[in-house]
Amino acid sequence: MATQEVKDAELRVDGVAKRYGAVVALGGVSLSVAAGEFLTILGPSGSGKTTLLKVVAGFEFPDAGRVTVGGADITDVSPARRNIGMVFQNYALFPHMNVARNIAFPLQMRGVPRSEVERRVIQAMALVELRGYGERLPSQLSGGQQQRVALARAVVFDPTLLLLDEPFGALDRKLRESMQLEVRRLQRRLGLTTVFITHDQEEALVLSDRIAVMDGGTIRQIGAPDEIYDRPADAFVAQFIGESNLLVGEIAAPDRVLLDDGTSVTVRGLGGGRGRVRLLVRPEKMAIDSATNRFTGTVVEAVYLGEAHKLRVRVGEGVELMVRGHHAVSAGATVTVGFAPEDAHVIWGAG
Amino acid sequence: MTPADRARRRAAAGAIALSGPATLLLLALFAAPLLRLLALSVAGGSLAAYERALTNELYLRVIFETFKIAAIVTLLTLALGYPVAYVMATSGRTWQLVGIAFVLLPFWTSILVRTYAWMVMLGRNGVVNRALIGWGVIDSPLPLLNNLAGVLIGMVHVLLPYMILPVFNAVRNVDPNLVLAAVGLGAPRWRAFLRITLPLTMNGVAAGVTLVFTLSLGFFITPALLGGGRVVMVANLIEEQVRELLNWAFAGALSTILLALTLAAFWGISRIARTRSA
Numbered sequence: 001m002a003t004q005e006v007k008d009a010e011l012r013v014d015g016v017a018k019r020y021g022a023v024v025a026l027g028g029v030s031l032s033v034a035a036g037e038f039l040t041i042l043g044p045s046g047s048g049k050t051t052l053l054k055v056v057a058g059f060e061f062p063d064a065g066r067v068t069v070g071g072a073d074i075t076d077v078s079p080a081r082r083n084i085g086m087v088f089q090n091y092a093l094f095p096h097m098n099v100a101r102n103i104a105f106p107l108q109m110r111g112v113p114r115s116e117v118e119r120r121v122i123q124a125m126a127l128v129e130l131r132g133y134g135e136r137l138p139s140q141l142s143g144g145q146q147q148r149v150a151l152a153r154a155v156v157f158d159p160t161l162l163l164l165d166e167p168f169g170a171l172d173r174k175l176r177e178s179m180q181l182e183v184r185r186l187q188r189r190l191g192l193t194t195v196f197i198t199h200d201q202e203e204a205l206v207l208s209d210r211i212a213v214m215d216g217g218t219i220r221q222i223g224a225p226d227e228i229y230d231r232p233a234d235a236f237v238a239q240f241i242g243e244s245n246l247l248v249g250e251i252a253a254p255d256r257v258l259l260d261d262g263t264s265v266t267v268r269g270l271g272g273g274r275g276r277v278r279l280l281v282r283p284e285k286m287a288i289d290s291a292t293n294r295f296t297g298t299v300v301e302a303v304y305l306g307e308a309h310k311l312r313v314r315v316g317e318g319v320e321l322m323v324r325g326h327h328a329v330s331a332g333a334t335v336t337v338g339f340a341p342e343d344a345h346v347i348w349g350a351g
Numbered sequence: 352m353t354p355a356d357r358a359r360r361r362a363a364a365g366a367i368a369l370s371g372p373a374t375l376l377l378l379a380l381f382a383a384p385l386l387r388l389l390a391l392s393v394a395g396g397s398l399a400a401y402e403r404a405l406t407n408e409l410y411l412r413v414i415f416e417t418f419k420i421a422a423i424v425t426l427l428t429l430a431l432g433y434p435v436a437y438v439m440a441t442s443g444r445t446w447q448l449v450g451i452a453f454v455l456l457p458f459w460t461s462i463l464v465r466t467y468a469w470m471v472m473l474g475r476n477g478v479v480n481r482a483l484i485g486w487g488v489i490d491s492p493l494p495l496l497n498n499l500a501g502v503l504i505g506m507v508h509v510l511l512p513y514m515i516l517p518v519f520n521a522v523r524n525v526d527p528n529l530v531l532a533a534v535g536l537g538a539p540r541w542r543a544f545l546r547i548t549l550p551l552t553m554n555g556v557a558a559g560v561t562l563v564f565t566l567s568l569g570f571f572i573t574p575a576l577l578g579g580g581r582v583v584m585v586a587n588l589i590e591e592q593v594r595e596l597l598n599w600a601f602a603g604a605l606s607t608i609l610l611a612l613t614l615a616a617f618w619g620i621s622r623i624a625r626t627r628s629a
Binding site for chain 1: 526528529531532533534535536537538539540542546547550551
């Protein structure tokens with residue numbers, strides 16, 4: 001834990017597959033996490049993200065594929081010998097041990113001398129701002145404090161890898177936000193290669209160096225948060241992260257798409273391709289009284305969000321656009337909305 | 352009186368009404384005979400019966416033997432029952448139900464029938480000895496009947512479910528993630544068991560030990576039939592006093608002493624269990 005420099009702890013997952021009976025939990029997943037990187041695996045429940053984490057931790061053995069950390073193959077290594085720190089969803093603190101004994105546990109398992117254990121436990125408690133809580137039992141702590149103990153226990157033994165399994169799920173919103181920042185600060189300070197599992201896209205955007213979006217046991221896209229948000233690889237990623245307007249149509253000219261409802265829009269980035277496409281326009285890129293790509297319709301819902309107004313505008317039979325902006329428009333009003341050609345992201349191939 | 356007081360009073364009245372029949376039954380069939388027994392033991396205002404029971408070396412030996420047998424039976428049921436309970440609690444739902452069915456199966460037949468069955472099994476020419484001789488494990492039959500070994504086998508058999516069920520329940524209540532966490536933090540499986548599962552199941556162990564130990568202290572049928580008169584526990588002594596010697600005062604005194612010792616053991620075990628879990 002004393003080490004500040006980034007260790008040689010690159011995690012590589014290579015073609016990992018796992019099935020339970022007829023259910024494919026992981027269909028050949030490959031990814032790599034650079035030393036010191038914070039990678040989030042984001043996906044809905046049942047996407048295989050938890051199975052992937054268990055394979056990395058060693059609680060599940062894959063049917064195929066390899067897992068390596070810092071170049072060493074750990075696929076068949078028992079979880080006790082992997083030197084991986086993990087924070088469980090419900091923290092899994094040992095209820096019969098006080099805070100200090102919980103944090104000391106991994107050190108004792110490694111045969112660290114008693115005086116050294118004491119010193120490192122105190123250091124770890126200071127790291128998560130729990131000085132003086134050593135004698136308390138987990139049941140005497142708040143949710144946020146329990147989380148800190150779990151975190152201290154997961155990093156006290158200098159793990160090569162830190163795994164976080166939806167650790168913020170049980171916390172209320174305010175506490176969750178401050179814990180997120182604290183985890184990120186700690187992770188940077190220790191230079192720990194970290195894999196974080198969540199189904200919360202907002203959390204993923206805030207915390208990650210990179211995000212891997214999973215669905216149906218495969219990785220749909222992996223990239224930096226802005227890349228995932230601005231240039232999603234497919235419709236699933238576009239819809240899973242943030243709110244989106246997806247317009248389906250056919251390329252009619254090098255810069256024009258003929259939408260299925262008969263409207264024609266001007267977009268960039270078609271690159272001379274042809275065929276059917278989906279155009280992704282984020283609600284905040286939609287503007288009222290836009291100069292280009294105009295749609296006229298009725299506001300069916302207007303929600304005040306504090307920092308913005310969110311409108312749902314019906315522009316055609318069954319076609320609704322989400323608009324996020326600073327204009328207060330009441331429901332029932334007729335508005336014209338649109339987007340600039342460079343604000344549409346092209347997703348190739350649409351059914 | 353506030354509405355809250357009224358609600359509390361109504362709840363209390365309801366509780367008394369609901370527990371009434373059971374309380375009456377216990378008073379009439381348990382408390383009253385017990386008091387009568389106490390009265391018998393001090394018949395004529397004399398404590399002579401107690402003096403005899405607590406000074407005569409023979410009777411003291413029987414009391415000591417009773418505690419010794421109860422302690423051995425408790426340790427044996429714990430050693431045999433914990434692994435069974437652990438395997439049951441950590442296997443799938445189907446195997447859990449199968450396990451519980453097998454643990455409860457003996458309760459379908461009376462303890463008397465089961466004890467007679469052991470006599471058939473354990474005799475000189477019983478199933479066990481014939482099988483062992485047939486396999487060439489031993490040359491002459493083992494003495495398994497009419498001695499301490501027979502009594503222990505019979506008692507452990509009867510009392511095993513009382514150990515398995517509370518331990519099973521305790522193991523099942525341990526969050527499996529705790530064991531995973533321990534293993535992930537570097538503990539081999541057996542250390543994870545010793546440091547996590549075992550301490551967290553001590554309440555179940557304490558319940559099982561209390562049940563088996565206190566039930567053992569009052570055992571009668573099994574020592575009578577499998578001990579062949581050579582293993583005498585307090586309950587056998589009491590029966591002899593009543594049936595053969597008609598010495599009600601002495602039987603009453605022995606019963607009272609047994610009751611007092613059982614309560615003391617119960618109190619002692621639960622005290623140890625409380626300090627262990629605190």
